[in-house]
Amino acid sequence: MNYWLLKSEPECYSIDDLKRDKTTFWDGVRNYQARNFMTQEMKVGDLAFFYHSNADPSGIAGIAKIVKPATPDLTALDPNEDHYDPKATVQKPIWYGVTLEYVNSFNKIVTLKSLHSYPELKNMIVLQKGSRLSVMPVTKDEFEFVKKLGQQR
DNA sequence: GCCAACGTTGGC
């Protein structure tokens, strides 16, 4: 079982949107490294932090579960979509996404600032300078540590 | 809105 962190701008799609929808197709990833994590390493049943980026405050908002492996992201084929990629075709979709299911929302957002305050988390990829990946692995220890923070009242 | 960091593109 692997653990992940998925970024989303809450103005675009927030943990509350996922809670409402129950499940969602994680479309719009247009970075090869992020895609490769989804297509090569994500497994059904893996858990992921749902991270709000460009938010006030930015931080981890809750947990989702991978319920379907990566399938072609057809939004790349649609010129009307924000993440349209003219190089993508039905035969070679290039971009893929997994399907997520809502698990829970943290009692309080675990902010980026607070994550930086724990030496236990200093190796988290999301905390590294210049880290822009939208899909990244999290270790089991990091996952359990942050999960506890998120469940505190 | 600024801007540092990073990924991608394309001319050569």
Add this chain to the structure above:
DNA sequence: GCCAACGTTGGC
């Protein structure tokens, strides 16, 4: 294959 130019991300 190099690398400058450009576009995007995302914290602040």
